[in-house]
Amino acid sequence: MSFFSLLSFLFISCFSSILAERGWNTLHGGPSKIVGHRGEKAFMPEHSLGSYHQSGLEAIDYIEPDVCLSKDGVLVVIHNEWLGDTTNVANLTQFANRKRQYQFDGKFTQINRTDWWVFDFTLAELKTLNIIQASGYPYRPQYYNTDFTVLTFEEYLDKVESLSKVLDREFGIIPELKSPEVFNTLIPSTNGRGFEDKLLEVLERRGYTVNQPSPIDAPMGTTSLIDWVLNIKPADYKKPNYKLAAIQSFDQETCQYLASQTKIPIVALDENTPTMYTPAGLDKIASYSKIFSPWKDVLFADPQVVFDLSNVTYNKDEIASMGGFLSTKDFVAEAHKRGIELSPYTFYDSRQDNLLLCGSFNDSRITWCPKNRKEELFHVFDLGIDYIFSENHFESQMLRLSYDYELANKN
Template identity: 30%
Template sequence: MADRRQVLRIGAAAAAAPALAGTVAAPALAGNSSSTKKLVVGHRGASGYRPEHTLASYELAARLGADYMEPDLVITKDGVLVCRHEPEIGGTTDVSSRPEFAARKKTVLLDGISVTGWFTEDFTLAELKTLRATERIPAIRQRNTLYDGRFPVPTFQEVLDLRKRLSKELDREIGVFPETKHPTYFQRLGLPLEGTLVRVLRRNGLDRRGAKVFVQSFEAANLRELADKHRVQVPLVFLTGGAGGPFNDPRSYADYLTPAGLKELSQFVDGLGPEKGQIIPRNADGTLGTPTALVKNAHQAGLKVIPYTFRAENSFLPAELRVGTDVAAYGKAIDEQVTFLRTGIDGLFTDNPDVGVLARSLV
């Protein structure tokens, strides 16, 4: 698969956008070429400011300067890709308040973990469209609860349509960075994500060299199938956690991230999406420690590195960058992102795209 691999396209310069109250304005980045600019991925859209995985969140991400929108993809009973963080939707929609769907609450083994709630595979798209999105972490993002009940669950096609419209309106191409969520789980249900994703991309003319698309997954087998069976032409990104390994895979993430493991990965993927602690771990006191060799080793294997997830609230920041004691208050998020960008990473996933755009302009 080495001949399929291509240089990751980081995208055109981000345009300036008006900032929300209390956020950082996204500046123009004159002179920052598309070949060297760090990539800013709007993680689940601009989920620091709107309920995640809604068209409102994705649109705001683009308007704040993100190069890419990042939808997590799950699938409905009738085989339509929709954007949710997990198959279980009790925590991100108002389904628990809908008596007509009460009987669909169930318990499943989701990648070996018992999970109780409502699951997309039990809903047709028409039924899912009657639900409304809610903020996933209201205790931290109370302001986002203002929008609870306002937005429906979008399909992947709707995100691609939004991408096309905004690219014309903003006069710069907006990318899309979909993640296949729990692909083994859905395969076992007879609702595989891979073929459906490829068909949607091809229907939209996006499975081609140079398209502003990345496909990502926490499962190496899923990415191998996309590369070998479906022969996708867009770059693939292997996501890794700080512990454990891909579901139903005897290998750990740590094993995949050894020099030998990275060399093997480079035969079928183009980049890594590690948990940010794998780039700079935290000390016992919660402060940032010494950067690891992962960025260097991945680059030597020909892989780009785009870690996750950068957020502005104190609860997600290293101890020395928190401001005050309120876990929901903003800390020194710009400083954190600048620190990570200086390790040589090729971009980052952030819930606050305007902060990411500003941080990369300072590096």
């Protein structure tokens, strides 16, 4: 270990120890980090310039885009592979004949839907669409629905980098590659990984691979959370010599490929793969990813209970051979033991249903379920969750600060 590496290690260890004394149980020892899910969709149309700008003003830690490919092979930012939910395409008569049924049955992606598809539109055509706020939430503002259009991935990077300069604070990027199986089939390449390679090329060209640290080696730089939120820098503050980034996907083969090609941390997303919630499953994740992002139900009921109540099938002998299902508490501890940070999704605006399974079943194996967003977030903070995928970051910041204040007054 070099002298400077040793100094860095000692600083991080010291910083983590100071914060750990306050009671945070995260792997890095500091407060859970806030990831802006699609920017700030509680107030602005998701994945819009306004959504990203709002999330920056709310002083979150990472700003998330979902990445797809246009018909002409340009990386664009939109949550779904289809356009009907989040754009005004249904109101544009020139595209009426583009609506079609599409089916895909892959290892990690299953689609069977009739809609307008992003890969049927060139970038120029996508730029004629407006991004709109979902209409099913009457408390979300609808008056920005003519203000924003579909962004390219590079326009998203321009926005985040501009926010970092204007607000004088660092924001991490955390792009999710949507359905790589689909896009690698539609736009084939010699190695079958054209979608992933396009993203990596952009990130390398724009400097995201230079001095890129692992997630737990990127502390806030201050022991005061309120100073961090208010951007009050310590006297000895030094601007980082890297652009903080991570890359995520539900496709575990994509995650493994990315891990073999870059030092940017990889986030393994999962919705309902039972084998991943066993000791051997965590061992495998740790071999290519240091951040695991499960659906949040497994933090409020043991994974086996969640899969049983969700009618997710699994092979009992296979699970037993992998060490058996972990309990929720052991799941967090075992992930941290392997150097894996946890980044569950999604923690919604308090005006929404939290969509937790524990609130829908009267099962004796479920001993507790949060009644509100404060209980929900304080529970995951207690567990030591390292990141939260957030909507309505104003609330998330207030709750994170409140929890930190309570910890400070306990010690």
